[in-house]
Amino acid sequence: MINHHRSVKVLRRGDLAKLTGCNLETIRYYENIGVMPEPPRSSxxxxVYDDRHVARLRFIMRARELGFTLDEVRDLLALVDGGAQTCGEVQGLANAHLASVRAKIADLKRIEHVLSSTVAQCSGDDVPECPVIDALREEA
Amino acid sequence: MINHHRSVKVLRRGDLAKLTGCNLETIRYYENIGVMPEPPRSSxxxxVYDDRHVARLRFIMRARELGFTLDEVRDLLALVDGGAQTCGEVQGLANAHLASVRAKIADLKRIEHVLSSTVAQCSGDDVPECPVIDALREEA
DNA sequence: TCTAGGGTCTGTAGCTGGTACAGGCTCAAG
DNA sequence: CTTGAGCCTGTACCAGCTACAGACCCTAGA
Known part of the structure; x- marks a missing residue:
């Protein structure tokens, strides 16, 4: 299947989705909220996408995998696009995010501790008395 | 300020919010989605709420603090309301939730590891080269 | 040549777990 | 009598997507 008009294969939205593993609709969403640029249009x-769009979308997806919010992604992209970004600036954003990740871990660990120690008291029997329910009912 | 019609103090939505620390609007939301019962209405x-509503809302809030989703809360409440709930059933729900909490912790720890080891390579200087950006750009 | 199936386009609704606000009612104090 | 607080309703908004309807467009096979 040869494209008669261009020697270079043109990427459409579905192609970009397949190349990156990103959901088709998410690409449009990213464009709407301004993290992906508006690509040129065919007749x-x-x-119509090219390699730079692929690279940008992969960048966004990696940042999302690392738990950066879309707002943070926007900040990272602005730094990169600005061209004059410094390691110090990026490090600042990354450290701020790292702090929030650590806070979430601490929260979840606290929850894990309460849950597991409560569940450990369960008999697991067919009896109505349950330490988990008691913990939830407990007067503060 | 004495209520001339009843000897028992009637709780209204604002009172329930204050007693539990729950947001005023959230109470209505919980009623809409069926985790709080529809209370009787005044003329x-x-x-119009009573002590049992206070207890139920506190139950819900404690479960939420432990990271149970509202769906899971509904399940817990159904067991409790059914009256015939067994320790084994509740333990099952709690264990399922515990597993998802642990999975989230594992995810976040992985993220924490990648982020912290990458940031550790930063010079933090006014230079454009940045290991964090490189990691995000990296071809998989 | 016709047709069936895929792709793409747009706008919009849905999800979770709330939060907030507009516009209207009621009630008590000053 | 007015003012403020509280309550009522429905609805819109947040993140971060995901999905669907209804309209085009294009290609391959019969």
Missing amino acids: KNYR | KNYR
Whole structure:
């Protein structure tokens, strides 16, 4: 299947989705909220992507995998796009995010501790008395 | 300020919010989604609560603090309301939740590890080269 | 040549767990 | 009699997507 008009294979939205593993609709969403740029359109109004779009989307996805919010991703991209970003600036954003990740871990560990020690008291029997329910009912 | 019609103090939505620390609007939300029961209404259509509503809302809030989803809360409440709940059933729900808490902790720890080891390579200087950006750009 | 199936386009609704606000009513104090 | 507080309702908004309807467009096979 040869494209008669261009020697370079044109990427459409579905191609970008497959190349990156990103959901098709999410690509449009990222464009709407301004983290992906508006790509040029074909004569039939189809979005036309190239390698730089692939790279950008992968960047976004990696940042999301590391738990950066889309707002934080926007900040990272602004630094990168600005061209004059410094290691210090990026480090600042990453450290702020790292702090929030650590806070979430601490929260979950506290929860894990309460839950596991409560569940450990369960008989697991067919009896109505249950330490978990008691803990939830407990007067503060 | 004495209530001339009843000897027992009637709780309204604002009172329930204050007693439990729950947001005023959240109480209505919980009623809409069916985790709080529809309370009786006064002649002027005001919701009228009593001690059992206070207890139930506290139960819900404790379960939420432990990270149970509202769906899980509904399940717990159904068991409790059924009257015939057994320790084994409750333990099952709690263990399922515990597993998802542990999975989240594992995810976040992985993220924490990647982030912290990457940030550790930063010079923090006014230079454009940054290991964090490199990691995000990295070809998989 | 016709047709069936895929892709793409747009706007919009849905999800979770709330939060908030507008516009209207009621009630008590000053 | 007015003012403020509380309550009522429905609805919109947040993140971060995901999905669907209804309209195009295009290609391959019969």
